[in-house]
Each structure stands twice: as structure tokens, then as C-alpha cells.
Amino acid sequence: IANHTHPYFNVDHGYLEGLVRGLKAGILTRSDYHNLAQCDTLEDMKLHLQSTDYGSLLTAGNEDLTVSLIDHRLKENILTEFRCLRSHSLPPLSTFLDYITYSYMIDNVVMLITGALKQRDVAELLPRCHPLGMFDQMAAVGIARTPAELYSAILVDTPLALFFQDAVSEANLDEMGAEIIRNKLYKAYLEAFYKFCQESGGATKNIMCPILEFEADRRAFIITVNSFGTDLSGVGRSALYPSCGRLYPEGLRLLARAEDYEQVKAVADYYPDYKLIFDEPEAGSSRTLEDRFFEREVKLNTLAFLEQFHLGVFYSYLKLKEQEARNIIWIAECVTQRQKSKIDNYIPIF
Amino acid sequence: MNGHAILYTGVTLAFWSTILIVGICYTIFDLGFRFDVAWFLTETSPFMWANLGIGLAISLSVVGAAWGIYITGSSIIGGGVKAPRIKTKNLVSSEDIKTVIGCPIGRRTIGPASSSIIFCEAVAIYGIIMAIVISNMAESFSGTTPETIGARNYQAGYSMFGAGLTVGFSNLFCGICVGIVGSGAALADAQNGSLFVKILIVEIFGSAIGLFGVIVAILQTSKVKMGD
Numbered sequence: 001i002a003n004h005t006h007p008y009f010n011v012d013h014g015y016l017e018g019l020v021r022g023l024k025a026g027i028l029t030r031s032d033y034h035n036l037a038q039c040d041t042l043e044d045m046k047l048h049l050q051s052t053d054y055g056s057l058l059t060a061g062n063e064d065l066t067v068s069l070i071d072h073r074l075k076e077n078i079l080t081e082f083r084c085l086r087s088h089s090l091p092p093l094s095t096f097l098d099y100i101t102y103s104y105m106i107d108n109v110v111m112l113i114t115g116a117l118k119q120r121d122v123a124e125l126l127p128r129c130h131p132l133g134m135f136d137q138m139a140a141v142g143i144a145r146t147p148a149e150l151y152s153a154i155l156v157d158t159p160l161a162l163f164f165q166d167a168v169s170e171a172n173l174d175e176m177g178a179e180i181i182r183n184k185l186y187k188a189y190l191e192a193f194y195k196f197c198q199e200s201g202g203a204t205k206n207i208m209c210p211i212l213e214f215e216a217d218r219r220a221f222i223i224t225v226n227s228f229g230t231d232l233s234g235v236g237r238s239a240l241y242p243s244c245g246r247l248y249p250e251g252l253r254l255l256a257r258a259e260d261y262e263q264v265k266a267v268a269d270y271y272p273d274y275k276l277i278f279d280e281p282e283a284g285s286s287r288t289l290e291d292r293f294f295e296r297e298v299k300l301n302t303l304a305f306l307e308q309f310h311l312g313v314f315y316s317y318l319k320l321k322e323q324e325a326r327n328i329i330w331i332a333e334c335v336t337q338r339q340k341s342k343i344d345n346y347i348p349i350f
Numbered sequence: 351m352n353g354h355a356i357l358y359t360g361v362t363l364a365f366w367s368t369i370l371i372v373g374i375c376y377t378i379f380d381l382g383f384r385f386d387v388a389w390f391l392t393e394t395s396p397f398m399w400a401n402l403g404i405g406l407a408i409s410l411s412v413v414g415a416a417w418g419i420y421i422t423g424s425s426i427i428g429g430g431v432k433a434p435r436i437k438t439k440n441l442v443s444s445e446d447i448k449t450v451i452g453c454p455i456g457r458r459t460i461g462p463a464s465s466s467i468i469f470c471e472a473v474a475i476y477g478i479i480m481a482i483v484i485s486n487m488a489e490s491f492s493g494t495t496p497e498t499i500g501a502r503n504y505q506a507g508y509s510m511f512g513a514g515l516t517v518g519f520s521n522l523f524c525g526i527c528v529g530i531v532g533s534g535a536a537l538a539d540a541q542n543g544s545l546f547v548k549i550l551i552v553e554i555f556g557s558a559i560g561l562f563g564v565i566v567a568i569l570q571t572s573k574v575k576m577g578d
Contacts, residue, residue, distance in 0.1 A: 007526055010424045010533060014420075014421065014423075014425050015425075015427050018425045018426070018429035019429075019432070021537050023432060025432060025433070308533070
């Protein structure tokens with residue numbers, strides 16, 4: 001991996017990089033997961049987690065220890081750490097961290113739209129929004145009737161306005177329309193983020209661009225597989241594929257024409273990394289396609305810590321912490337439901 | 351293009367076109383003799399060269415040391431949040447101060463990260479030593495024309511300038527080098543304590559290059575003798 005150590009990087013970002021690397025040292029290791037998987041109750045898990053970096057996170061307060069409490073506390077922890085980093089950061093790191101939050105903003109907007117379609121109360125939906133993706137006027141999102149209205153009334157003042165060019169053309173705002181809007185927003189966002197990382201150059205580009213390329217290809221595969229059996233045609237699909245991945249342009253063209261899972265697998269076979277993901281697992285392993293995508297994402301993210309003086313560590317740290325939260329919740333669920341057979345389906349990170 | 355790019359291309363263009371036009375005019379009007387390097391070298395006083403050398407010696411060394419210190423320092427502060435053992439142990443708490451005052455220095459090891467800072471500081475010390483050494487060689491002489499000033503004084507001026515450049519630039523790059531390696535050492539040490547000593551060896555090699563500059567500068571000024 002070519003190295004562009006930036007002699008000016010530490011002026012603005014040295015402290016935060018040191019901080020993030022210190023936080024990264026606290027990510028649970030395989031032996032931690034092994035210990036957690038041996039637990040029989042949530043209380044045991046809480047004890048094990050006390051000796052890690054989580055410390056007294058779970059013991060604070062005297063609410064009952066449930067899986068949803070653990071989930072809530074873990075997410076709050078990630079949120080606090082991210083907010084601390086974002087508030088101390090200077091450009092271009094602050095722009096970079098803002099880009100990371102846009103994906104959560106997109107999810108929040110779409111959730112509010114679909115919630116409004118189902119006549120749910122906005123006050124009920126707001127707490128369920130992802131806290132990293134908050135913006136002003138979120139409550140007003142449910143009032144819009146068409147995408148054009150959504151844009152001109154609400155989103156034009158938010159950072160998502162830049163990504164809305166494509167999605168405004170959507171005629172209606174029903175269930176299907178909301179998903180199409182989500183994918184179009186995400187496509188524009190991913191391509192903008194990719195361009196930002198490319199222009200940053202140096203190690204940031206070398207670390208972030210493969211991660212974002214993988215993200216783009218993963219979206220293309222998932223959109224294709226999920227669209228079998230729905231109204232979404234090949235042409236409709238190809239408008240949703242992000243073009244910053246390695247599948248662009250040939251693979252995307254083939255994917256747009258794929259009609260079933262076997263054809264998608266055939267497209268993946270052209271790319272050695274994706275062939276490995278789509279290969280049939282050994283009998284007895286219950287890893288789904290999603291799990292295998294997560295595994296690859298984790299591997300790419302751990303590579304970020306091998307280089308110094310770049311912005312990728314912040315992105316990777318956040319994603320790995322989220323994966324860790326998913327792992328802990330999975331183990332907690334298995335423990336509470338006494339399904340020990342599947343408990344090893346977490347994805348180890350370090 | 352954004353603003354900075356336009357500014358830089360504009361300035362570069364203006365600079366080179368001025369040089370080109372001035373050069374063409376001098377050639378056309380047969381005034382090439384005015385571009386007289388020898389006149390410049392003999393008319394400028396050796397004192398100017400000597401003092402430039404002294405100034406460059408100390409200032410470039412300080413730039414290098416400062417650059418190295420801030421690169422290492424910010425990483426130490428960041429890494430020290432989750433791994434406090436990497437920062438200096440001596441000045442943290444009152445019992446540490448008692449230890450420093452009451453016990454022999456050897457008992458308390460200086461925290462790992464501070465030794466990276468000390469390497470960077472050494473670079474500035476080389477610079478100031480050389481600046482003092484060189485400035486002590488400047489003596490007055492009583493000539494006013496190139497013949498009466500004499501070749502030895504000119505040689506002294508140029509040697510001092512050269513020595514200043516030598517030590518200044520080598521310390522500049524040495525400081526940056528030690529800074530970047532020190533930053534890596536601090537962060538690696540925060541993850542795994544046994545790595546620090548291994549990376550320290552790399553830093554020692556990096557710091558040797560500053561020493562080379564000092565040695566060469568001393569050799570350059572060894573024959574300097576200003577005066578009548």
C-alpha cells in the first residue's frame with residue numbers, strides 16, 4: 001500500500017487520531033467474544049463486559065437488564081464517542097464525519113416517509129430515528145405528499161439537498177416510491193462521498209475508496225436479489241446502482257439483466273472477491289449472504305488501522321463499533337433465548 | 351479551479367514571465383554584461399554571508415524541531431487519553447515530584463513518549479550550538495575593496511554561509527523525520543508496550559542524520575579565519 005505520510009496532518013487531526021486509536025484498542029477481541037459466548041445469563045455477560053473498555057456502562061442505573069437495554073446503552077456509547085470526535089474536529093475531518101452521518105439521515109427520512117404513509121404519529125417515530133442522522137425539521141418530513149414537495153419544502157435546507165437531484169423525478173410517494181427514493185439518495189450520496197475521498201488523495205484515498213467500492217457493489221447485489229418478484233424491472237434497477245464500485249460498468253449491466261439468484265451468482269463469479277462471498281458455504285454453517293458481506297466489510301475496515309495520518313480510521317472505527325454492538329446483541333439474544341447452537345455466528349473483528 | 355490554485359498559477363506565471371521579459375530585454379539591448387555574478391560576489395560583504403549562515407543555522411533547526419515536536423506531541427496527547435502510561439511520568443502527580451526531588455534521577459524512568467520529544471529537541475540544540483560556534487568566528491577586518499579585503503575573508507564568509515545551510519537543512523529534515531517516527535512510536539506504544547523500544551531504534555537512526563549535518567558544518571568552518 002503506497003504511503004503518503006502527510007507532514008501537516010497532525011496540526012489539525014493528530015489528537016483525534018490518537019484518541020480514535022486508543023478507543024480502537026478497546027474493541028472486543030476474539031477471547032472476549034469467547035468468554036461472552038460461554039455466559040449463561042445476561043448478568044454473566046454484564047460481568048464480563050465490566051472488565052473490558054465498557055466498564056460500568058451496563059451497571060449504571062438500576063433498570064432491569066434486558067437485551068434492549070444493552071442495545072440502547074451500546075448505541076448511546078457509540079453516539080457519545082462520535083459526537084465527541086465531531087465536535088473537536090476541523091475541516092476536512094469535519095466534512096468527512098458529516099458525510100458519514102448523511103447515510104443515517106437518508107434512513108431517517110425514508111423511515112419518516114413510510115411512517116407517515118402508514119398514518120403513524122410523527123412523535124412516535126422520532127425516537128426511533130437514528131440519532132447520528134438528526135437534522136432540523138425532521139418532524140415536518142411526514143407532511144410532504146410528493147417528492148418535489150419534500151424537496152422544496154424541507155430537504156433543500158439540509159445537507160441531503162445535494163443528493164436529491166435524481167429522486168425528485170419520482171412521481172409518487174408510496175411504499176415502493178419511498179424505497180426508490182432511498183436508493184437514489186444513497187446512490188448520489190455514495191458517489192459524492194467516493195469523489196470526496198478520491199480528492200483527498202494519499203492514504204485516505206487508498207483506504208476509503210476500496211471500502212466505498214465494496215459498499216457500492218454490495219448495494220448493487222442486494223438491490224438485485226431483493227428485487228426478484230417485485231415490480232422493479234432491470235431498467236429500473238440499473239438507475240439505482242451506485243457507479244463508484246468495481247462492478248461498474250460491465251458487472252452492473254449484467255446485473256440489470258439478471259433474472260434469478262443463479263445469474264447474480266454468475267456475475268459475481270467474474271470478480272474473485274465476490275466469488276468467495278457468493279460461494280456455497282460448507283454444510284452446517286448458517287452464515288447468510290448478509291453475514292458474508294459484513295465479514296468482508298469488517299476485513300476492509302481493519303486494514304484502515306495499518307496506516308497513519310489519514311481520515312479512514314474514523315470511518316472504520318465507527319463501523320467496527322457498530323459491528324461489535326451487533327455481535328454483542330446477537331450473543332445476548334442467543335443467551336436469553338437459550339439458542340446456544342447459533343451463538344458463534346458473530347463476526348470477530350480483531 | 352478553486353481560489354488557491356488560481357492564485358498559485360497566477361503568481362508563478364507572473365514571476366516567470368518577468369524573468370523571461372527582463373532576460374530578453376537585456377539580450378536585445380546588449381546589456382548582458384550587467385548580469386555580473388562576479389561583481390555581486392565581490393561587492394557583497396562577507397559579513398552578510400556569515401550572518402545569513404548563522405541565521406539559517408538556528409532558524410531552520412528550530413523549524414525542524416518545532417515541526418517534529420508538534421507532530422509527536424499531538425499524537426501523544428491523543429494516545430495518552432486511553433493509555434496514560436505513554437506520557438511523561440515525572441510531572442504528573444505530587445508523589446512523582448517528590449520522587450524526582452528526593453531520589454536519584456535514575457530510579458524514575460522518563461516516560462517513553464518524552465524521549466521522542468527529547469530527540470526532536472536535540473535537533474534545535476544542534477542548531478544553536480552551531481550558530482554560536484559560527485558566530486564566534488566572525489571578526490572585523492579593515493578592507494573596503496575586494497583586493498584589500500583579501501581572499502581569506504571571502505572564504506570565511508562563504509564557509510560560514512555554507513555551514514549554516516548545511517546544519518540548518520539537515521536539522522530541518524531530521525526534525526520532521528524524528529517527529530513522524532515518534533508519532534508512530536507513541537501510537538504503537540499505546541497499543542502494545544513492548545513496541546516502543548523497537549521503534550526507538552528507528553528514531554535513533556533518524557536523529558543521527560542531524561548529527562551528520564553538524565559534523566560536516568564543523569568541518570566546513572574549521573579553516574575559517576576572519577580578520578586582517
